[in-house]
Amino acid sequence: MEGIYQHFREEEYPFIDQILEITMQVTDEYTPKLTDFLDPRQRFIVQTIIGGYDNIEVAFSGGTPFTERKRALIYPDYYTPEDEDFNLTLFHIRYPVKFTTLSHQKILGTLMSLGIKRDIFGDIVNLGDEWQFFADAEMENYILNQLDKIGKVNIMLEKWPLDEALQVEQVWTGEMITASSLRLDSIIANALHLSRQKVKQMIQAKLVKVNWKVIENPDFECEEEDILSVRGYGRMKLMQIHGRTKKDKIRMDIGFLK
The missing domain is CATH 3.30.70.330 (RRM (RNA recognition motif) domain)
Structure with missing residues (x-):
């Protein structure tokens, strides 16, 4: 699984190591293991890692089908997860x-x-x-x-x-946009129809988060399943990255939280 790192950001490597270690425990002990609560990007990483194993599976629960933060139960394929397993x-x-x-x-x-x-x-x-x-x-x-x-x-x-539990479903409205790159400032500028300069100022003023962490670098590279939040403008999700246009722009689906 060493090749898994090339698909993710360097700052995500410790989390990848953590999930690989849990997965090895499941493989060696043949018993389920539970993670802490994970955001959507972390769950995407977990699913990618577990997909590389034949006899290991993963299930997620955060209390209701609509919760955003969920715990992952990584388990051998003989096991049938129960609600109680998520603690x-x-x-x-x-x-x-x-x-x-x-x-x-x-x-x-x-x-x-x-x-x-x-x-x-x-x-x-x-x-x-x-x-x-x-x-x-x-x-x-x-x-x-x-x-x-x-x-x-x-x-x-x-x-x-x-x-x-309250059953509150998050509703995302999708829109396809194009951007010159996957830089944070480029995506936000195109999604919110703002100037790159204004977006850079907002980022440097610590008004922008990616996956609930303040990002101060306008050139931060975004990935699929990233949640972007801009103070005063709400939240967006990078839902899917498509190919490039004839003008070499990147097409992507952005979700806006209602």
Whole structure:
């Protein structure tokens, strides 16, 4: 599997090594292994790696079919995955809805302030005034004991059955664009109809993320399944890269999150 590295970014090599190590454990011990929560790009990498093995398979779950962040269960082909294998806990947030509001950013910031790594909890889901989030079940007691406020808002955290999770589907609208390259500034400029100069300034001002990480280099090379977020403009996904046009532009499908 050494040739796998040539298909991915250098900064993704440690994650590839991690998945290869887990896969070798599954092969040697012939027993399933579970990962932390993965973003869509990481899941793409996992699927690519597992596709190179004949007797190993992978399944994903993040609590509902619509969650973006999911855990991967890598398992030998004799095994049949069950929901319990993904070790998920669903938390429902009780708060005074008549007097205050919550936001994804506030909840995420509070969880991170508890010293919790981002990859041990999944999606933060919202429907109307209701808020829920998924986490690694091994952190259940710690979270219940530590989380009683979000910002300045007093809350009560409840563990709910997974079948009572909010079913919120993300809707992406697709559009084909052309760009001179796969550079981050080029893709955003063409997708949002902005000047390259303005996009460069936004990137350098730390207003742009790729796969939830701030990217400050305008020449960062994007890949399929990358999630791009631009503050003030929302999120986009590089869904598929096609061939080149007669004018040597790259055709690609971009999804915009509604």
